[in-house]
Amino acid sequence: MSSYRYTTLILDLGDVLFTWSPKTKTSISSRVLKDILNSPTWFEYERGHISQEECYGRVGGAFSLEPSEIESAFKQARASMESNEELIALVRELKAQSNGQLRVFVLSNMSQPDYEYVRTLPADWSIFDKVFPSALVGERKPHLGVYKHVIEETGIDPRTAVFVDDKFENVQPARSLGMRGVVFDKYQDVDRALRNIFGDxxxxxxxxxxxxxxxxxxxxxxxxxxxxxxxxxxxxxxxxxxxxxxxxxxxxxxxxxxxxxxxxxxxxxxxxxxxxxxxxxxxxxxxxxxxxxxxxxxxxxxxxxxxxxxxxxxxxxxxxxxxxxxxxxxxxxxxxxxxxxxxxxxxxxxxxxxxxxxxxxxxxxxxxxxxxxxxxxxxxxxxxxxxxxxxxxxxxxxxxxxxxxxxxxxxxxxxxxxxxxxxxxxxxxxxxxxxxxxxxxxxxxxxxxxxxxxxxxxxxxxxxxxxxxxxx
Known part of the structure; x- marks a missing residue:
């Protein structure tokens, strides 16, 4: 009942559509693994500006770790990834109820190797109209450019779009462009929010x-x-x-x-x-x-x-x-x-x-x-x-x-x-x-x-x- 009818849903992958664990059997602790994911080098990697080999090498130097140990840790982290079937089922339901009016996209900060791996996981990828990994866009959230890229590529009106991410820092730029932002915390809250937004x-x-x-x-x-x-x-x-x-x-x-x-x-x-x-x-x-x-x-x-x-x-x-x-x-x-x-x-x-x-x-x-x-x-x-x-x-x-x-x-x-x-x-x-x-x-x-x-x-x-x- 807003001034605009919502016809677009944009979702994050990590910790939204997929969950994963930073705990590995390597010497790299969960805290260090998360620090690596928030490092400038990793951001360059997610933008697609450097290769996986170069990324692991730089990170190894910055954190005093062997690149092979880093590679092993991230392989194990990838293996822990599981699709959020509740959310995927909800998206499928909302899309069916829209009679073809709802378009669903994915926008995720993700390197190309990680994206290629995720696409091999069992999940209903058919419900997504297009996936935008940051490595293929050349920029990552929360940079405004990545949101503008999705708007231009899809031709959507941002005032009719809903953006869901687990980080407020990524939701705020979407809101600044006119999208309705939802911060993913508890699934039950997101389930309620999306049903209220897209349902009659x-x-x-x-x-x-x-x-x-x-x-x-x-x-x-x-x-x-x-x-x-x-x-x-x-x-x-x-x-x-x-x-x-x-x-x-x-x-x-x-x-x-x-x-x-x-x-x-x-x-x-x-x-x-x-x-x-x-x-x-x-x-x-x-x-x-x-x-x-x-x-x-x-x-x-x-x-x-x-x-x-x-x-x-x-x-x-x-x-x-x-x-x-x-x-x-x-x-x-x-x-x-x-x-x-x-x-x-x-x-x-x-x-x-x-x-x-x-x-x-x-x-x-x-x-x-x-x-x-x-x-x-x-x-x-x-x-x-x-x-x-x-x-x-x-x-x-x-x-x-x-x-x-x-x-x-x-x-x-x-x-x-x-x-x-x-x-x-x-x-x-x-x-x-x-x-x-x-x-x-x-x-x-x-x-x-x-x-x-x-x-x-x-x-x-x-x-x-x-x-x-x-x-x-």
């Missing part, structure tokens, strides 16, 4: 949701799983369909929990989950009317809705009131709930959603539900204007995938410019196509925090779709 984030996210449609459990901070209704309804709401989750139906009121084993005492059904359920399921007006009438009996003396369908649990939460308001306005009964609407306007006006709220994890979480309220009716134009101002204040703020997804979605629909958060969200996509759930809810009494990857992924997919479409 929306399609990958939707595939993740489809593959896990029957596994939407929420995870406690203790890494235990439990089933609940709240996230399931939100996933269905964000995706606009029920195929991506298991949505419970057939009830009049709903409970946050599907299984009530977290607490010693049963938790009663709540107005929050029930309101979201009724707006997502769009139950018949008569059923919704019965439930809303029951909700009207769950208000305090000031007209503010309490959280539970239980007058013994007198808890009041702004977020619950936002979702009840959305329900009432969805069924054209907004005139009956003016007191909570004024309260929510005041919360928004004075930014009372920022800080350490009792249940919701972030400002974006609260603002998203106000966003749902503002867009469920045409009667809340002033609220929508105030919301746009508050969302604009959040652009560029820290946040996890769920925060960024909600923020980008709201910005897209409210016409708030946001160019800084999109790259952050894209970079957070995992190799399996989903986004990490992180902290999406917490319970005040036991101090439990919970996360849900499905919810974070649904928010990200919805946001990226809105950004791509460029319309409300």
């Amino acid at each position: 984030p929306i399609q990958r996210g939707r595939t993740f949701l489809c593959n896990h449609a029957n596994d939407r459990s929420t995870v406690l901070h203790t890494e235990e799983n439990f089933n609940e209704n709240h996230a399931q309804f939100l996933i269905a709401d964000l995706m606009g369909e029920h195929n991506f989750t298991v949505v419970p139906d057939g009830l009049e009121t709903w409970n946050y929990f599907r299984e009530r084993k977290l607490f010693r005492k049963p938790v009663p059904d709540d107005l929050d989950t029930t309101s979201i359920a009724l707006t997502v399921l769009r139950r018949d007006p008569e059923t919704a009317k019965i439930v809303m009438n029951e909700m009207l009996r769950c208000r305090d003396s000031g007209g503010i809705f309490q959280t539970y369908f239980d007058d013994k649990l007198l808890k009041v939460d702004p977020l619950t009131n936002v979702n009840v308001l959305t329900l009432f306005h969805t069924y054209d009964r907004g005139t009956e709930v003016q007191e909570p609407l004024e309260w929510i306007r005041s919360v928004l006006l004075h930014r009372a959603y920022i800080g350490e709220p009792q249940f919701w994890p972030s400002a974006e979480y609260f603002l998203y539900f106000v966003f749902r309220l503002a867009f469920c009716t045409t009667e809340l134009a002033l609220l929508k204007t105030l919301l746009a101002d508050r969302v604009a204040e959040r652009v560029g703020a820290d946040g996890n995938a769920l925060d960024l997804g909600f923020r980008l979605l709201m910005c897209a629909r409210l016409n708030v410019e946001n160019k800084v958060d999109l790259p952050k969200l894209l970079d957070l996509q995992c190799a399996d196509g989903g986004w990490d759930g992180e902290y999406v809810y917490r319970f005040s009494v036991p101090g439990i925090k919970v996360s849900n990857r499905g919810l974070a992924t649904a928010a990200a997919v919805r946001a990226l779709t809105a950004v791509r479409q460029g319309h409300p």
